[in-house]
Amino acid sequence: MEFSSARHVAATLAVAEPGGLPFYAAQAGEVALFEHAFHQRLPLLIKGPTGCGKTRFVEHMAARLGRPLVTVSCHDDLSAADLVGRHLIGDGNTVWNDGPLTRAVRSGAICYLDEVVEARKDTTVVLHPLADDRRVLPIERTGELLVAPPGFMLVISYNPGYQNLLKSLKPSTRQRFVALTFGYPAAAVERRIVESEAGVSAEVAAQLVQLAEALRRLTDHDLEETVSTRLLVMAARLVASGLSLATACRAAIVDALTDDADTAAALAEVVAAVIPD
Numbered sequence: 001m002e003f004s005s006a007r008h009v010a011a012t013l014a015v016a017e018p019g020g021l022p023f024y025a026a027q028a029g030e031v032a033l034f035e036h037a038f039h040q041r042l043p044l045l046i047k048g049p050t051g052c053g054k055t056r057f058v059e060h061m062a063a064r065l066g067r068p069l070v071t072v073s074c075h076d077d078l079s080a081a082d083l084v085g086r087h088l089i090g091d092g093n094t095v096w097n098d099g100p101l102t103r104a105v106r107s108g109a110i111c112y113l114d115e116v117v118e119a120r121k122d123t124t125v126v127l128h129p130l131a132d133d134r135r136v137l138p139i140e141r142t143g144e145l146l147v148a149p150p151g152f153m154l155v156i157s158y159n160p161g162y163q164n165l166l167k168s169l170k171p172s173t174r175q176r177f178v179a180l181t182f183g184y185p186a187a188a189v190e191r192r193i194v195e196s197e198a199g200v201s202a203e204v205a206a207q208l209v210q211l212a213e214a215l216r217r218l219t220d221h222d223l224e225e226t227v228s229t230r231l232l233v234m235a236a237r238l239v240a241s242g243l244s245l246a247t248a249c250r251a252a253i254v255d256a257l258t259d260d261a262d263t264a265a266a267l268a269e270v271v272a273a274v275i276p277d
């Protein structure tokens with residue numbers, strides 16, 4: 001039994017709005033794959049760089065399938081108890097408090113564990129029985145064994161770019177999931193996303209996507225990550241709100257990507273070449 005009531009798990013419960021799906025521009029067949037996995041009650045692993053649309057895709061699919069969505073952003077202190085739940089003391093009584101994974105199983109929701117490799121290793125103990133044919137969640141501390149209803153689906157994501165040997169998905173975990181690999185969207189799709197998410201003109205969207213293509217080709221700099229669709233949308237929103245394209249790119253792209261002065265200068269050169277002041 002644990003008596004900590006202070007621990008907080010970053011989790012959001014988003015219920016699909018009737019009629020209004022979150023905007024998602026599909027890349028290639030991922031919508032059909034998700035639907036098949038859902039109907040076959042198979043868990044899904046989505047791999048891809050940060051800001052390429054993984055979360056938006058899951059939000060869109062949950063709404064499309066009419067399922068509530070429980071999202072958990074995993075971090076290195078996230079334990080099995082954070083996911084499953086714990087006993088808390090309130091008014092002198094000890095009460096059981098469901099964690100986000102348990103809530104998702106009970107309500108037949110889609111449970112999305114973002115950056116799952118960050119979580120503590122003990123989380124695999126609860127994820128494995130949910131991710132194979134058993135589809136059960138054993139709650140050790142209450143002795144309950146929850147059987148996941150048909151509407152429940154486990155979706156996990158991680159960014160293979162961040163991987164190091166200590167933080168990779170164990171083969172025994174990986175092999176329980178159907179996998180989907182995301183990259184940045186093709187140029188035409190990315191232009192449509194930037195236009196629609198930020199409300200900028202087709203011309204501004206085209207310039208930003210052209211810049212992204214040039215920056216993504218840079219390989220000889222010490223960049224951990226390159227420019228994501230998310231950063232393009234942020235730059236476009238600054239433009240929509242009245243900043244010049246060059247200033248927006250400096251703030252939302254160059255300075256967001258690096259702290260290193262030499263790398264920033266190299267990125268700024270690419271920006272200046274594609275987007276004149």
Ligand code: ADP
Pocket residue numbers: 023024025026027048049050051052053054055056057185193197229230233
């Ligand atoms: P990830 O989960 O891969 O880190 P997100 O799904 O949060 O990335 O995407 C970041 C932002 O980029 C979204 O909020 C959205 O504005 C935009 N975006 C990226 N890909 C798409 C897409 N395919 N359709 C619509 N918006 C997208």
